[in-house]
Amino acid sequence: MQVMDRIKEEEKATAVGMSPVARRVVFVTGGMGGIGSAICRRLALAGHTIVAGCLPGYERKEEWLGAMRKDGIKVHAAEGDVANFESCASMFHNVRSIVGNVDILVNNAGITRDSLFKRMSERDWIDVISTNLNSVFNVTRQVVDGMTERGWGRIVNISSVNAIKGQFGQTNYSAAKAGMAGFSKALAQEVVKKGVTVNTVSPGYVETDLVMAIRAEVRAQIVASIPMGRLAKPEEIAAVVAFLVSEEAGYITGANISVNGGMHMM
Amino acid sequence: MAKKVAVVTGGMGGLGESITTKMADAGYQVVVTYSPSNTKYKSWLDEMKGKGYAFAAYPVDVVSFEDCGAKCAQIQKECGNIDILVNNAGITRDMTFKKMTKNDWDAVMHTNLDSCFNMTKQVMDGMVERNWGRVINVASVNGQKGAFGQTNYSAAKAGIHGFTKALALEVAKKGVTINTISPGYIGTKMVTAIPKEILDSKILPQIPVGRLGNPEEIAGLIIYLCSEEAAFVTGANISINGGQHMY
Numbered sequence: 001m002q003v004m005d006r007i008k009e010e011e012k013a014t015a016v017g018m019s020p021v022a023r024r025v026v027f028v029t030g031g032m033g034g035i036g037s038a039i040c041r042r043l044a045l046a047g048h049t050i051v052a053g054c055l056p057g058y059e060r061k062e063e064w065l066g067a068m069r070k071d072g073i074k075v076h077a078a079e080g081d082v083a084n085f086e087s088c089a090s091m092f093h094n095v096r097s098i099v100g101n102v103d104i105l106v107n108n109a110g111i112t113r114d115s116l117f118k119r120m121s122e123r124d125w126i127d128v129i130s131t132n133l134n135s136v137f138n139v140t141r142q143v144v145d146g147m148t149e150r151g152w153g154r155i156v157n158i159s160s161v162n163a164i165k166g167q168f169g170q171t172n173y174s175a176a177k178a179g180m181a182g183f184s185k186a187l188a189q190e191v192v193k194k195g196v197t198v199n200t201v202s203p204g205y206v207e208t209d210l211v212m213a214i215r216a217e218v219r220a221q222i223v224a225s226i227p228m229g230r231l232a233k234p235e236e237i238a239a240v241v242a243f244l245v246s247e248e249a250g251y252i253t254g255a256n257i258s259v260n261g262g263m264h265m266m
Numbered sequence: 267m268a269k270k271v272a273v274v275t276g277g278m279g280g281l282g283e284s285i286t287t288k289m290a291d292a293g294y295q296v297v298v299t300y301s302p303s304n305t306k307y308k309s310w311l312d313e314m315k316g317k318g319y320a321f322a323a324y325p326v327d328v329v330s331f332e333d334c335g336a337k338c339a340q341i342q343k344e345c346g347n348i349d350i351l352v353n354n355a356g357i358t359r360d361m362t363f364k365k366m367t368k369n370d371w372d373a374v375m376h377t378n379l380d381s382c383f384n385m386t387k388q389v390m391d392g393m394v395e396r397n398w399g400r401v402i403n404v405a406s407v408n409g410q411k412g413a414f415g416q417t418n419y420s421a422a423k424a425g426i427h428g429f430t431k432a433l434a435l436e437v438a439k440k441g442v443t444i445n446t447i448s449p450g451y452i453g454t455k456m457v458t459a460i461p462k463e464i465l466d467s468k469i470l471p472q473i474p475v476g477r478l479g480n481p482e483e484i485a486g487l488i489i490y491l492c493s494e495e496a497a498f499v500t501g502a503n504i505s506i507n508g509g510q511h512m513y
Contacts, residue, residue, distance in 0.1 A: 085368045117386075117437075118391060122387075125380070125383045129379070133375070133421060133425065134372075136421075137366075137368070137417070137418075137421075141366075144363060145364060148364070162428075166428065166435050167432050170432050171432040171436070174429060175379065175382075175426070175428040175432070177428060178424050178425050178426075178427055178428025178429075179379065179425030179428065180421070180424075182409045182412060185411060185424075186363075186412035186414065186415075186416050186417040186419075186420035186421070188412060189413065189414040190364070190415070191363075
């Protein structure tokens with residue numbers, strides 16, 4: 001189908017409240033976290049098949065799957081360590097055997113090990129670079145050949161406002177998240193003629209458990225630094241991702257979309 | 267006044283040689299580090315000596331945190347406190363993502379990005395205590411715009427600037443500046459070895475200025491960033507690419 005035909009069909013479908021014509025297989029790394037859950041829900045509502053990745057033995061997996069089921073959202077779970085290449089290879093081997101080829105990949109898994117550079121250990125550096133940046137290689141490697149062969153694919157890398165502006169206490173995180181954007185732009189060029197787009201989304205502070213666990217007065221300071229005067233809802237991040245993986249967004253590639261309430265503009 | 271001590275990693279390479287010689291001309295005491303696998307270091311040092319440059323040189327494996335620690339301690343003992351660090355060492359392992367191996371990825375991440383942590387970590391406390399320091403991280407236009415066949419290199423070089431900005435914030439009140447420079451195509455031996463017809467038909471047309479950069483122009487920018495006049499420049503990413511990519 002030509003690009004315009006696909007867009008028109010999708011317009012028609014969404015106009016009557018139907019799910020999109022093309023149902024895709026989506027893989028979301030870190031899919032059970034705050035932003036990851038919202039992305040899974042949003043893309044499931046769009047009619048896609050969802051696989052949420054989590055660490056092997058993740059203790060809240062069943063609880064999370066139960067909560068999704070309770071809301072009528074059907075998702076699969078896959079266990080693997082995104083910091084480990086072999087673990088990713090075997091995880092995607094399993095995923096393919098259960099749901100088929102992955103068409104949409106959201107690289108969302110990430111950790112923080114915040115500390116001043118003065119006190120940062122080599123371990124703090126390596127852990128964050130491995131989980132947040134090397135993971136993008138480890139995971140994307142498993143799915144991109146299939147996408148180019150089939151002539152359709154979407155890769156969305158979840159970075160951070162702190163990659164764009166730098167953050168005190170986050171030399172490791174800022175480096176890893178900025179690296180993601182470099183990767184996105186290079187890969188976007190390589191697959192640009194194969195129907196595969198690669199983009200970066202850079203959220204600001206989002207109302208996740210992680211952020212809500214910050215002491216109220218510190219959180220108030222953060223909110224005061226955001227021109228919009230509030231945190232983002234995880235659903236607002238999920239909505240950008242949903243747009244980027246749609247047919248309509250087929251011309252957007254190598255872009256880095258800020259979703260930060262005006263916190264940092266460039 | 268004692269000369270300021272500047273350590274330049276990858277100081278014997280195409281860019282490195284210009285940086286080291288021009289910084290020496292500008293009055294810095296330049297310490298060169300080179301890869302332990304570099305077998306030509308002796309002839310390079312002799313050649314430099316012939317031109318009147320007596321560089322202290324140390325083999326440093328920038329991929330190894332321990333080796334960086336040991337060698338920086340040795341440098342400080344033998345040459346004095348390190349006031350300026352130019353993180354210039356870098357490698358390429360170009361390959362389309364389709365063909366790129368995990369080793370290609372890891373090698374570039376370690377040498378180009380982790381090295382900035384490994385080296386900067388050794389010198390930052392001293393700079394902060396003495397209330398003066400300059401760190402210049404050499405990235406690339408391809409970190410800014412992305413390059414076909416360089417997912418690893420683009421990721422590492424873009425990562426460098428994230429590191430720069432975060433660290434710049436942490437030490438902004440301590441007289442230490444951290445900046446990134448992003449060179450475009452520079453006329454190093456590596457680039458001038460490209461056949462002339464490819465340079466003329468493929469590379470030069472992308473560069474509005476219509477020529478390659480001179481290594482001396484990169485060195486000049488670094489010397490400016492090291493100066494007192496540049497004390498208000500921190501967390502910046504300065505493009506030096508002849509207009510090839512603007513944003």
